Amino acid sequence: MKYYKIAAKLLSPIMIQENRQSNNPKSLSYIPGSTLRGALAMHYLRSIGSSNDEVFNALFVSGSIKYPNLYPSNEQELIVSKILPLTAVSCKNVDGFQRDADEDKIGHGVNDSLVDKLTKRLDQNASVPTCKKCNQSLKAFSGFWSNSVKNPRKIETVLLFTRHTGIDRNTGTVAPNIFFTNQVIADLQKVPIKENKDDDKEYYTQQFNGCTYLSEEQHALLQNLSAKTIFLGRNRSRGLGEVELSIQATEETSFDLPRWNSSLREKCKKLTNLDIPEGIYFSIGLESHAILQDTFLRPIYDVNLDFLNILPVLRVTKTQIIKGWNNAWKLAKSDDVAIAMGSVFLFKYVGNDIPGLTGYLENLKRNGIGLRTEEGFGQISVCNPFHTEMEDI
Ligand SMILES: [Zn+2]
The missing domain is CATH 2.60.40.4350 (Immunoglobulin-like)
Structure with missing residues (x-):
């Protein structure tokens, strides 16, 4: 088994609905493994083979491949971001990493409160840490981050609302009083690193990455499957959800x-x-x-x-x-x-x-x-x- 990075590059906005039915559907800000697996299985059934094939069984039924959640990244850095632990805290006033490369997201700093919680158990009188810049209390800081203690950055997806009107069935014109919105993940984001002079691009393509273990055989099967673009999420018939997948060997993180x-x-x-x-x-x-x-x-x-x-x-x-x-x-x-x-x-x-x-x-x-x-x-x-x-x- 080797460790691989699965990357999905957005070719159109995508919509991963948070709830099954809602009048005001919201999108998740990442691609769940179940959505990736479902999209690949559908792609296989439509363009390659049938559900009785051995390959289909190996890829989707046997459960031997663990399709990872894909978390937000971008084409500039291609990092695999991680979820911030629930113990992450930041200033109540101005939250964000102090060293964030994106000037708009710079805050008073982010810390971890696991040790604070542990010391509170040992000593009830232990002081509660506050923001060193403004002395305000700290609150939970959630989302995705760059997974680098030396170079911490908050990673966010841009969520957009698309609006639709209802069409009157008799007249074929806009129906009165019918108006609905959908939330989607944008396929483009503004470049956050402003000093980057070699590249004058203003926008980068939104990318989602995740890692999993695959055998040589599983890797070959998946590589064949993801040679083309696939569609995932909701509203695919309206042009949403087109992504380009790629799989590359990557280094595994270890612990001591x-x-x-x-x-x-x-x-x-x-x-x-x-x-x-x-x-x-x-x-x-x-x-x-x-x-x-x-x-x-x-x-x-x-x-x-x-x-x-x-x-x-x-x-x-x-x-x-x-x-x-x-x-x-x-x-x-x-x-x-x-x-x-x-x-x-x-x-x-x-x-x-x-x-x-x-x-x-x-x-x-x-x-x-x-x-x-x-x-x-x-x-x-x-x-x-x-x-x-x-x-x-
Ligand atoms: Zn502060």
Whole structure:
């Protein structure tokens, strides 16, 4: 298995509807793995083969390929952005990274509050950090970011509203009192880096990227499939949703448990002069929504690790209802309750088998957690440096 980046370049605006039915539909700001998988399956059935083929089975039915969520990026940088953890905080007054390359988005700085939450547990009197520039309180800072502690940037998609009037069936003219709006993701964005002189372009093409593991064979099958442009999302018959897909091998990010643990301890010591109790601390972050169930199929809101000597320390989570549409059945998928992307779990390990635990967590990171991992759910990060190294305030 190798690690690959799947990139979708927008050739037209796209609409990924948040809810199944709504008078005022809103678009998600990313492409879910289920939408990517559905669009590729439809492309296969329309232009290549049938649902009885072995190739179709290998790609879409067996569940062996995990189609990742594609998060916003642009053609200039081609980075794979990440969701900001729910522990990310910024100034209440002027939020944003201090070092953001986009002048319009520069704020008073972004910090991570995981260590603050931990120290609050150890010492009830620990002070609550505030903005160093204006002393205002800090509030949650959400969205996507460039996933680089050295060069942090907020990544946003431009959402537009398209407006339509109703047509009177008898006269063929505009019907009175019928007017509706749709929200779509724009295919172009204004270039944010103003010093970039070699290129006088004013707009760049919106791009979405995500990563997954593929075998040589799966890679070859997908490469054949995505040679052309495909259509995804809603309102395809109106020209929306055209994207060009590409797949490239990319480098995998790794983690180092003991190193992360000591950075966490250092940060805690620096902030409060307190020592965290014994144990190797590590974090698990949800990079996409995770659908977890117990043996009675009831939703659960905790990540249970099947490894000895692990104790939960704290968690910062949100829930999310997952709605979907199955194009093959022309039916709504049943709703699932998930833990929302960005949720963070902090654990501590009190055993001695660090290599064993590292292997276990690497496996978890590779395979994802919970249900519907083939649709991009349950992607995790381990020991996110954002919690220990992000100091932007
Ligand atoms: Zn401030």
